[in-house]
Amino acid sequence: MQGCFMSNPELLTQLRQLSNDEKVEMIQFLTAELAKEKGLKSLDNGAVYRAWSPYDYDDAAHKLMSLLEQEEAK
Template identity: 45%
Template sequence: MTVTELLPTLKNLSRADKLRIMQFLVLELAKEEDALLQPGATYTVWSPYNSHEAAHKLAELLKEDKGTNNA
């Protein structure tokens, strides 16, 4: 069954049934997300801490913006 065929059926469901469908879909999506993360694996997470180059660039952009607004 395609989404196009499914949508009219979903539209006719009661509010409680729509909520059950939502709960089912959210749980299915969560299961898929869990499959993307491997136990014991290391994942890189970017952080702005100790990013001096980014801080310098931001300071430059703020100075430029301040100069433009005062003109």
């Protein structure tokens, strides 16, 4: 069975020879494997995920500036 596995330097040499697309596939594969091992859910490429962004939150920006100005005035 030992003959089936590559050493780390051999594996790295093989990985360097991959195309960019193949390297991305390897990254995706390794990320999915790590997530599985850690019991994490992988993101679904077809799904839409909501993400918070500071854009279009002018009220929050004004409030923060007001708080900073109050702090500076002390």
